[in-house]
Amino acid sequence: MTLRPLRRADRAVSRDEALAALDDAPFAVVSTVCEDGTPYGVPLSFVRRGESLYFHATNEGGLKAKCFRRDARVCATAVTDVRAFFEGGDFSTTYRSALAFGRMREVTDSVEFKRALVDLCMKYVPGHKGDIGRAMKAEGPRTAVWALDIDELSGKSRPGPVR
Numbered sequence: 648m649t650l651r652p653l654r655r656a657d658r659a660v661s662r663d664e665a666l667a668a669l670d671d672a673p674f675a676v677v678s679t680v681c682e683d684g685t686p687y688g689v690p691l692s693f694v695r696r697g698e699s700l701y702f703h704a705t706n707e708g709g710l711k712a713k714c715f716r717r718d719a720r721v722c723a724t725a726v727t728d729v730r731a732f733f734e735g736g737d738f739s740t741t742y743r744s745a746l747a748f749g750r751m752r753e754v755t756d757s758v759e760f761k762r763a764l765v766d767l768c769m770k771y772v773p774g775h776k777g778d779i780g781r782a783m784k785a786e787g788p789r790t791a792v793w794a795l796d797i798d799e800l801s802g803k804s805r806p807g808p809v810r
Contacts, residue, residue: 665802668743669695672725677702679714679721687714694766698797700747701754701763706791715793719750723795734808741807748799754792763792
């Protein structure tokens, strides 16, 4: 994969800042391509561990799984800290964003699978830590976990006005 240069290179952030934007984002849009060449982007909940993003899905099929299996190359886009403002006669928006490029793989290792689900639950509903095991037992047979192993990563940031 070849990372495209940023048009606004002055807004580029470090790798660590791009990873932090991923960690803070509530979801990511994962983009792939259908068999007929139609682009397909789907918003998914996710959690990052190291250089991988983990996504919860169903194992009962569906378009995204079909696309991932046919061509594993994807791009995940995450944006956080979005706020519109008006300053100096111009409208603009603050944000932090990250683009993660890589290949999707279905997680089949039971330890990695369970750990990803626990991490997802702790990200989104940490107050229900005690319920995770029961939920995994009930939903596990219908659950799939996909991992995007990051090959390329870029991020940008636009701070807001100083107040």
